[in-house]
Amino acid sequence: MEAAPDRSGDHDAGAEEGLYLGLTTRTAYGMEVARLLAAELARRLDLPHERAEAIELAVHEGLVNGLVHGNLGIAAVPRCSLEQFFAYCRQVERALSSEDGGARRIEVTARWDAAAVEVAVRDQGAGYDPQALPACAEGSRTSGRGLGLIAALTHGMTVAERGRKLTMRFPR
Numbered sequence: 001m002e003a004a005p006d007r008s009g010d011h012d013a014g015a016e017e018g019l020y021l022g023l024t025t026r027t028a029y030g031m032e033v034a035r036l037l038a039a040e041l042a043r044r045l046d047l048p049h050e051r052a053e054a055i056e057l058a059v060h061e062g063l064v065n066g067l068v069h070g071n072l073g074i075a076a077v078p079r080c081s082l083e084q085f086f087a088y089c090r091q092v093e094r095a096l097s098s099e100d101g102g103a104r105r106i107e108v109t110a111r112w113d114a115a116a117v118e119v120a121v122r123d124q125g126a127g128y129d130p131q132a133l134p135a136c137a138e139g140s141r142t143s144g145r146g147l148g149l150i151a152a153l154t155h156g157m158t159v160a161e162r163g164r165k166l167t168m169r170f171p172r
Helices: 025-029 033-045 049-071 082-097 099-103 146-153
Strands: 017-024 105-112 116-122 157-160 165-171
Touching: 017 025, 017 033, 025 049, 025 082, 025 099, 025 105, 033 049, 033 105, 033 116, 049 105, 049 116, 049 146, 049 165, 082 099, 146 157, 146 165
Parallel strands: none
Antiparallel strands: 017 105, 105 116, 116 165, 157 165
């Protein structure tokens, strides 16, 4: 995987190294972005296998949230039955094929220093109020658990830009 150098200007030049990926929703939805990113980080940083797996799973969850709920504007819907699941899949397919949703961009930035790896996922959706997310008892639903899973896999997570940017921090 070849990635462009990060030129976003969000950090001090020379203090960290990084990768930047900018993709359309349509392209990112059809790729294994999280797996490719985690593999490249593991290769470049000689990360332990368990760390690379945690990064892959957390980034995957962040990407799904940004792509589906952010860029495609699909609210969390129940998928407990096969009928509900197929309805959800049709909704995703329609949104991906629309000029608006499918063409929106998703950006993934990875930065690291000697102590940590930080991965940010930024979407172009309408955003949301992170404080307004409902609390959920452990195991009480089959969807909507992504942010909780990300929090469990990381050593810090922040939601910014009205929910359009998720930053995850992992120890090296």
